[in-house]
Amino acid sequence: MDFPLEYLLLIPVGFIAGFLNTVAGGGTLLTLPTLIFLGLPASVANGTNRIAILVQTFTAVKGFKSKGESMYPFSLYLGISALLGSFIGAKLAININGALFNKILALIMLMVLTIIVLKPKVAIETLVEKTSGKVLYKSIIIFFFLGIYGGFINAGIGFLMLLILPSINGLTLLKSNVTKVFVVFMYTIGAVIVFAYENKINYPLAFILTIGNASGAWVASRWSVKKDDKVIRLFLIITVSALAIKLWFF
Numbered sequence: 001m002d003f004p005l006e007y008l009l010l011i012p013v014g015f016i017a018g019f020l021n022t023v024a025g026g027g028t029l030l031t032l033p034t035l036i037f038l039g040l041p042a043s044v045a046n047g048t049n050r051i052a053i054l055v056q057t058f059t060a061v062k063g064f065k066s067k068g069e070s071m072y073p074f075s076l077y078l079g080i081s082a083l084l085g086s087f088i089g090a091k092l093a094i095n096i097n098g099a100l101f102n103k104i105l106a107l108i109m110l111m112v113l114t115i116i117v118l119k120p121k122v123a124i125e126t127l128v129e130k131t132s133g134k135v136l137y138k139s140i141i142i143f144f145f146l147g148i149y150g151g152f153i154n155a156g157i158g159f160l161m162l163l164i165l166p167s168i169n170g171l172t173l174l175k176s177n178v179t180k181v182f183v184v185f186m187y188t189i190g191a192v193i194v195f196a197y198e199n200k201i202n203y204p205l206a207f208i209l210t211i212g213n214a215s216g217a218w219v220a221s222r223w224s225v226k227k228d229d230k231v232i233r234l235f236l237i238i239t240v241s242a243l244a245i246k247l248w249f250f
Helices: 005-023 028-037 042-066 074-093 098-118 133-152 157-169 173-197 203-225 229-249
Strands: none
Touching: 005 028, 005 042, 005 173, 005 203, 028 042, 028 203, 042 173, 042 203, 074 133, 074 173, 133 157, 133 173, 157 173, 173 203
16 A cells, blocks of 8 residues: 655644643644645544544643643643533534634634733743632533533644633643643543544544654653743744734734
8 A cells, every 4th residue: 555755744743743732732724734745634634633632731731741740630630621612613623614614713813813812921930820619610610611612623722721720720831730630631532532433533643643643742741841931831822923913824
C-alpha cells in the first residue's frame, strides 16, 4: 500500500499544535485544517484529532508532574464534570458546519484577547487559590459547559480555561495550565468514545499526528514550568491574536 509522503506533514504540525495547546491553546486550529487538506471530511478530521489530543494531554500531565506540578484533586473534580459534558458536545459535532463555526470562534478569540489585554495585571503574590467550597461547585458547573464545547470542537478552549481559572479560582497561569491539560485529557476520553462509535476516526493518520502532538506537549510542559506568568501571558496574547486573524480572514 502506498504511503503518501504528505502525511508526514502531520508530525511537525502536530508538534506545534501540542506545544500551543499545552502553553496556551489553539493547536486544533492548525491540525483540523491540515487533516481536511489531506482529504478527511470535517467530522472525521475532528474525531481523528481527538486521538492526538488524548495522548498529548496525557503526556503534558506527566511532563508537569515530572517537574512537581499537580492540581489534584481539584483538577479531577473539574475533569469529571467536563467529561460528562463532552458526550453531549461530541454528539452535536458529528454534523458541524465548519465555516459558520470559524466565524463564531474568531469573535470568541477577539473577546478573549480583549479581556486578556484590558484585564488589570494581578501580582502573583496577591492571588489566593480558591479550590474548595462554593467556588469549587461554581467551577464544576462552568466546566460542565466547557466540556460540552470541548466535546463539540475543542478549538480555543484552552484560552477560555486560562481566563476562568485565574479569575474564579485565583490560580497562576502555570497552575491553570496544569489544571487545563488534565481537564482536557478527561473530557477527550468522552469525545473519543463518541467519535469512535460513529466511525469518525482515521486511526493511521491519528497515530502519525499523535507523534507530533505528544512531542510538542512534553517539551512545552517542561519548558513552561521554568517561565513566569509574564512570559506565558505574552505567549497567550500573541497566539490568540494570530489565530483570530487566521479564523476570520483565511
